[in-house]
Amino acid sequence: MIPPLAGPSSDLLSIFLAPQPDTLLRKKRPENKGQTGKFRPILGPNAQIRPSMIHRFGAHMSVAGGLEHAFRAGVRAGCDCLQIFVKNQRQWQAPPLTTDQIDAYRIAATDTGLQPVVAHASYLLNLASPDRDNRRKSILAMIDELDRCDALGVSALIFHPGAAMNATPLAAIKRIAQSLDEVHRRCADSRTMILLESTAGQGSAIGHRFEQLGDILERTREPKRLGVCLDTCHLFAAGYDFRTAEGYEAMVSDLDRYVGIDNIRCIHTNDSKRECGSRVDRHDHIGKGKIGKQGFVHFVNDERFSGVPFILETPKGKDGRGSDYDKVNLKRLRAMIRT
Numbered sequence: 001m002i003p004p005l006a007g008p009s010s011d012l013l014s015i016f017l018a019p020q021p022d023t024l025l026r027k028k029r030p031e032n033k034g035q036t037g038k039f040r041p042i043l044g045p046n047a048q049i050r051p052s053m054i055h056r057f058g059a060h061m062s063v064a065g066g067l068e069h070a071f072r073a074g075v076r077a078g079c080d081c082l083q084i085f086v087k088n089q090r091q092w093q094a095p096p097l098t099t100d101q102i103d104a105y106r107i108a109a110t111d112t113g114l115q116p117v118v119a120h121a122s123y124l125l126n127l128a129s130p131d132r133d134n135r136r137k138s139i140l141a142m143i144d145e146l147d148r149c150d151a152l153g154v155s156a157l158i159f160h161p162g163a164a165m166n167a168t169p170l171a172a173i174k175r176i177a178q179s180l181d182e183v184h185r186r187c188a189d190s191r192t193m194i195l196l197e198s199t200a201g202q203g204s205a206i207g208h209r210f211e212q213l214g215d216i217l218e219r220t221r222e223p224k225r226l227g228v229c230l231d232t233c234h235l236f237a238a239g240y241d242f243r244t245a246e247g248y249e250a251m252v253s254d255l256d257r258y259v260g261i262d263n264i265r266c267i268h269t270n271d272s273k274r275e276c277g278s279r280v281d282r283h284d285h286i287g288k289g290k291i292g293k294q295g296f297v298h299f300v301n302d303e304r305f306s307g308v309p310f311i312l313e314t315p316k317g318k319d320g321r322g323s324d325y326d327k328v329n330l331k332r333l334r335a336m337i338r339t
């Protein structure tokens with residue numbers, strides 16, 4: 001087993017110490033731990049904090065040119081935390097990580113202090129595939145990604161639960177749970193938590209209803225090694241309208257009922273180009289899409305999500321004034337925090 005990162009990174013937020021028993025699944029988070037409890041304020045220079053809630057904001061960053069480049073880009077944009085790919089997300093095969101790559105990554109992680117770092121799995125994986133060979137390929141690919149995360153010290157691997165294809169949603173859910181059991185069985189020493197991402201429900205995609213995500217967790221043998229990553233764009237596209245306070249509360253109470261709020265380990269923070277219920281996944285800049293500012297105000301001020309990383313997957317590039325979009329979107333989110 002690879003030990004966690006040295007230096008400041010060994011203080012990884014405890015929400016990601018997945019395989020530690022007795023702390024997770026469906027256990028209500030104790031009230032208001034403030035700065036001294038379970039969630040330690042290991043914050044980057046840009047992090048904002050108020051006595052009752054810890055915020056960590058970050059973005060998905062490209063690893064083109066080397067894994068460590070993502071950290072530099074993250075610092076430039078003002079991130080506290082980071083999401084990366086640990087291999088080319090559009091290919092099944094990738095050469096193994098070299099010692100030099102792992103060292104460079106760890107040095108960059110320690111130097112910049114960005115944490116947690118989460119990885120997004122390849123889009124090719126389909127743990128629900130009714131095709132045996134394809135499912136096998138997906139399981140092996142996920143094991144490879146998990147090994148990479150462990151080698152680097154990445155906290156969590158996020159993946160889209162899968163597509164039912166021509167099967168029923170229930171058959172797909174069962175296959176996903178079985179596939180996850182196999183991954184867990186073959187990666188018994190892994191310290192990387194696997195997070196199911198909520199989806200927009202495009203095509204036959206599983207995971208656009210909290211009931212489905214909760215069902216998958218419940219059917220697995222080792223649910224404590226699993227968590228859920230919400231995606232605000234996907235939630236909205238899937239039909240959860242959280243623009244009003246009432247709508248937001250209704251959604252979160254549903255979330256707690258079927259998934260458990262303490263199972264939420266990450267929130268992809270994206271506005272949506274499409275309408276609520278469109279089931280089409282198109283990300284937009286924070287506050288500029290169909291969700292609008294208020295939907296995000298609810299999330300970033302909800303103490304139930306204290307310490308959970310908010311990660312942008314919004315379009316890259318520069319705005320009309322030449323400012324980096326990630327910087328602009330992170331600034332917008334931070335400005336929504338009520339003090």
Ligand SMILES: [Zn+2]
Nearest residue numbers: 197231268313
């Ligand atoms: Zn996402």
Ligand SMILES: [Zn+2]
Nearest residue numbers: 233234281283
């Ligand atoms: Zn998306």
